[in-house]
Amino acid sequence: MLKAYDTILQSEVSADLAAKSGGFEPYRYECACCGEEVYVAAAYSTSIVPHFRHRSGNNDVECENYLGQYGAISIDSRSRKSNRERVEFYFEKSNKTFSLGLCFSGDEINAYEQHNVVFELRSSAAEQAFFSLPINNTNFAPDTSTLIPINRFSFSYFLSNTLNGTKRKYDFFKSGNTPVFFKLQGNDSDYKAKLVRGAVLYTNVPYFVAFQNQYSTPYDVRFPGEIQVDDTFRFETMGRKFLGKILTIKNKTAQMDALVLSWGYQLEASETLTLLWPPATLVDDVSIIHSDYAYLYSSFELQAHGNINVHWLAV
Numbered sequence: 657m658l659k660a661y662d663t664i665l666q667s668e669v670s671a672d673l674a675a676k677s678g679g680f681e682p683y684r685y686e687c688a689c690c691g692e693e694v695y696v697a698a699a700y701s702t703s704i705v706p707h708f709r710h711r712s713g714n715n716d717v718e719c720e721n722y723l724g725q726y727g728a729i730s731i732d733s734r735s736r737k738s739n740r741e742r743v744e745f746y747f748e749k750s751n752k753t754f755s756l757g758l759c760f761s762g763d764e765i766n767a768y769e770q771h772n773v774v775f776e777l778r779s780s781a782a783e784q785a786f787f788s789l790p791i792n793n794t795n796f797a798p799d800t801s802t803l804i805p806i807n808r809f810s811f812s813y814f815l816s817n818t819l820n821g822t823k824r825k826y827d828f829f830k831s832g833n834t835p836v837f838f839k840l841q842g843n844d845s846d847y848k849a850k851l852v853r854g855a856v857l858y859t860n861v862p863y864f865v866a867f868q869n870q871y872s873t874p875y876d877v878r879f880p881g882e883i884q885v886d887d888t889f890r891f892e893t894m895g896r897k898f899l900g901k902i903l904t905i906k907n908k909t910a911q912m913d914a915l916v917l918s919w920g921y922q923l924e925a926s927e928t929l930t931l932l933w934p935p936a937t938l939v940d941d942v943s944i945i946h947s948d949y950a951y952l953y954s955s956f957e958l959q960a961h962g963n964i965n966v967h968w969l970a971v
Contacts, residue, residue: 660685660694660708663742665964673959675699675706681854683743683824743815745828745851746803747838747864752891752900754828755803756813757850760791762798769793773819779810781823791817809868809894829868833877834919838864840902842938857916858926859905862886867899880915882907927956 662669663684674685675696685694685708694708744757758775760768768791776785786808789795796802806813811831814823828851830836838849840862849864857863867877877899879885887902905912908925916923932951936943958964 657687657694657708658705659688661688671696671706671708674708676959682826743826744801744853745806745826747849747851747866747900748803749845749847749849749864753893754806756806756815757801757803758796759799759801760796765791765793765796765798768817768819771819773817776816776818777804777806778814778816778823779808779812781814781825785816807894809896829866830920833867833869835865835867835901837921838866840864852921855921857905857921857923859908859923860926862902862904865901865903867901868896869899877901879903880911882909882912927954929954929956 658671659668660671660674661667662674663686664681668688669685683693685696686692687694687708687710693711695711697707697709698704699706742759744759746755746757747753748755756777773791775789775791777787778785787804787806789804809829811829812825812827814825816823828836837852837857839852840847840849842848847864852863882905884904884906885901886904887900889900891898891900905916905923908923913923930953931943931945932953934945934947934950936945938944952958
């Protein structure tokens with residue numbers, strides 16, 4: 657299939673533009689027919705055009721023949737077939753804990769409440785849930801992340817609900833002294849940072865970085881001169897010792913590319929996107945405007961249905 661639903665942009669997206677924008681995060685794309693997860697295939701092929709395919713185990717023959725047309729996928733979550741939770745992971749500086757951010761639409765909350773559905777969190781697919789929470793209007797607000805503290809350590813977490821029982825795996829921590837990157841939100845010292853779920857880091861962007869080691873982690877981790885470290889501190893949570901750093905990668909060099917690659921990421925030069933008009937309110941690192949039009953300055957090409965979720969763009 658050539659088009660799918662992008663859960664981050666909340667819009668339809670074509671496979672070729674998704675490949676160009678590096679959108680390879682788990683669970684980002686969903687099939688327009690069945691709502692199951694799909695991924696970008698043949699992204700770097702010279703003989704096959706990029707396209708979306710179902711993951712192994714959720715393949716549907718009819719879905720594989722679906723090409724789709726723009727407008728066939730509604731951005732209204734009420735029409736989506738998956739009705740899956742929208743998930744982010746966070747680090748909160750105020751209490752030095754990791755949290756799961758869980759978000760549902762108002763219609764989803766009402767439907768789940770009617771069926772007495774309970775959200776469940778596991779550290780392995782086979783074990784009993786170590787945390788559960790009814791999905792209702794008492795515990796959740798529409799389109800707003802509810803933060804759930806994570807008190808059990810695991811390299812991966814499995815999320816499910818009692819309506820469909822499907823356990824979706826989300827990788828989190830990494831073994832050894834390999835760092836995990838979180839993007840800082842806002843400029844306050846009492847910050848919240850969101851886990852980088854993709855594989856791309858950018859220069860001149862401040863990150864919170866967590867090193868986990870149950871026994872000991874060197875306090876003075878040596879970094880090349882291209883990395884500016886603004887803060888370093890130790891903390892304990894989930895029965896583990898962690899080392900936290902606030903850092904910024906200033907330059908993209910061959911040495912930095914190799915180091916970042918050894919951590920499981922790739923490094924790209926930072927681009928800029930500036931909202932010129934109208935005035936906006938900043939909510940969780942998102943600029944909220946009340947207008948049908950916006951004027952932007954961008955240092956990179958904006959691609960409709962690729963890296964932005966609009967149908968039309970004027971230059």
